[in-house]
Amino acid sequence: MSNLKLRKLKNKIFHGLVLSSTLFALIVLIVLLSDIVMDGYKWLSIDFFKNFTSRFPERAGIKAGLFGSLWIIVITASVSFPVGVGAALYLEEYAPKNWFTNIIQINISNLAGVPSIVFGILGLGVFVNTFGFGRSILSGGLTLALLILPIIIVSAQEALRSVPKDLKHGAYALGCTKWQVITGVVLPYAIPGILTGTIISIARALGETAPLIMVGAVTFAAFTPESIFDSFTTLPMQIYSWTSRPQADFHNLAAAAIIVLLAVLLTANALAVLLRDKYQDRIKG
């Protein structure tokens, strides 16, 4: 009996422990968020979105950062999505299972864990200098595309692997070619998972600063880009630059910009979840 009591006690203690670590994480998050919202919400106004940054906090806004982020993300997404899905398709459906494929696979998984600053150095060396794209949106977008490519590949591979063999074989048995099986069965089934992974990766790219500092994003931009060869700033860069100023007002401005950035990221993540649920329902019918 006492043994049973002891086990029950242990169970309770463990339950308490995991519960308190969850609560701890939650409380830290709430404190952080409320601190930011308290500092920042007064500064959120229409003008805050319409103005460029300025030496005077009351006239400063995030227009340059918003547009810069948008341009960057369009480039990042339009490069990393097709390349990532293509690579995942090759690895899952076409690549022979040999040591060479294995090496590629291990490398991709490892690349997903490389610090983002390293991709920044690579971007500086390859895109800015060697290719001569300069400190431009193109260099920034391509660098971020490289950064999230491994994550997109790995998550797309997982989505492709989740396609039941039964379904593929069903299509092959109807005399479909491999390409028809991929477009007719594999991709329709896997696309929600692929999109979810892509959106989450792109959300990560949206919040990056370190690699963009390396490829030369500016911190004081009073313009919106007009071509992919223009220089740029992004929302996180703007936040970074404001927080490094001494005046308290700029810190509050930064808080307001963080609220905007968080809103964008949460929306993106919500979209990813929605997409997944919607398609899952459709598939289950």
Next chain:
Amino acid sequence: MNAKMEINNLNFYYGDFKALKDINMKIEENKVTALIGPSGCGKSTFLRTLNRMNDLIEGTRHEGEILYEGQDIYSPKVDVVELRKKIGMVFQKPNPFPKSIYENVAFGPKRHGIKNKAKLDEIVEKSLKGAALWDEVKDRLNTSAWALSGGQQQRLCIARALAMEPDVLLMDEPTSALDPVATLKIEELIDELKNNYTIIIVTHSMQQAGRISDNTAFFLMGELIEFGETKKIFSNPSDKRTEDYITGRFG
């Protein structure tokens, strides 16, 4: 007798493992041929060699020949895509695509170049009728196939195969995942289908083989022990092992 397919000295290997040993068999046209035997004896492997589905499994190879209308199906002259159009397959577990009922049946024809909507409508109706499913689904062709019952899903898979206008139908334990009522429906359907198709069916149930087949092949550990008329095999088998199996003494 008119042989639709002829299997000569067929050996089949998964890597080093020899799963089929020197199989010789003639498949009669417009007849139902049942493949029976204890699990693991190679029935599915044999069935999958007939439409080259084993090509999809890495590290497999075969020896011997499988003639379909006089031509070795493994010959380089044979296009596997064309072959699978002619030799359709129904799987053990119903595997409709996560699409509408209509799209499931139209899937094959569409991918073989039929685009005309009226023509597709016609194929879908004809195939669903052929699989005895039309009356149950004609009012909801655009709803998801995954919402159908297991038995309906299996008949949908049969309709999907029929839509390719095949010549031979391979079925791997098509009723093993179904309840008795759904099983009976499929058995009746098979009896109907054999007027127009040559059917080869794997079954784990001796009663089923007895009810629906004209010829029966008994496999044991990769070998074809006995092959002949179902009546003869069940009433007067010539091999002791066949007798032991059908009387339930092992398996």
